[in-house]
Amino acid sequence: MEKDPIVDDLQQQTYPEMDDESFVDRETAMILRLSLLPGLGPRTLTALLDRFDSAEGVFSAREAELASVHGVGAKMIHTIRTASHFVDVDSIVQWCKENEVSLLRPGQPGFPRPLDDLVDTPPVLFVRGKVLSQDEIAVAIVGTRHASVYGLKQAERFGYSLAKAGVTIISGMARGVDAAAHRGALNADGRTIAVLGSGLGQIYPPEHKGLADTIQQSGAVVSEYGPFAKPHAGMFPQRNRLIAAMGLATLVIEAPDRSGALITARLACEMNREVLAVPGPVSSRTSRGCNQLIRDGARLVQTVEDVLEELGPMFQAVEAEDGRTVRNASELILNELEREVLGAIEDTSTPIDQVIAKTNLPAHRVIATISVLEMRSLIRRLSGQYVSRI
Structure with a gap:
């Protein structure tokens, strides 16, 4: 079988250890290069890996074999064949080492197990901080970037109360509801995980760099994008599927009728996660989306007990922060x-x-x-x- 020169190049490279527990082997380096190619979305990437079993198999495939995969055209084939021109694996690995960022693949310790439910699970995840097994007891809190005082207070209240109960708060570290939910969890000395729509080296919004530093000490900041990837509009809906997957439920706090938070809620519903919403005034534009969710069947919640009662059974038994084995999140109350x-x-x-x-x-x-x-x-x-x- 004809091989791409990139395979031989990668075979000759040795990737340095990032710490005592993790290092980047050849297959991880190949997956990293493949996953960061421009124009290659998560579904097509998953289709390629399913078809050829590994990144090395993708790079070794003949052009006719690549073309047989749905979504792979002549332009993408050329991009794969010249992958080394687009992705500098050495500089990415070095940046991760210098910034204490782990590169994790599905099945490895620290890779969030709930992401396995996705049809397009990220083949590699950049993680700053630690994702623990107890983080499977999680609620995603999302909402508008232009939150009112009411919305900010509710986001912080639920973030704080749920974290106090032992629930990990998942959100996107955006302005408004996201940041308030993270801060609520941090104020409770609880765990929280931020899922970014940019690379870890391109924190967005930039004024949340300090928040990211604090979050990684009490949880993790994660991204499927390379560290140098700048945010753009199309990355955030893609990011939202990770937020929805990592929570047992998605709680929407203030969302207009056209909102990324509603995309997250829809994705959560499609993954058989619970969808919860905090009601708002009928005259409030920023609560219109929440009120519509409730009208369409989302659970109306007012207290942390309302949330915990809806979480239901875990993917499998998890050891909570206090050492108890938890099978159902409602055991926390x-x-x-x-x-x-x-x-x-x-x-x-x-x-x-x-x-x-x-x-x-x-x-x-x-x-x-x-x-x-x-x-x-x-x-x-x-x-x-x-x-x-x-």
């Missing part, structure tokens, strides 16, 4: 008695008498607590005397 009773109920049929004996609590308190847990969709009654975890 349980009191000590409710947690104790829930902990005594097994995945399989469990006699209520066994729960009473295990907790050593009065029967009437256990039965009342079981009713509460059932209403919160954490357990199910199998019969009058048996229950099980959901």
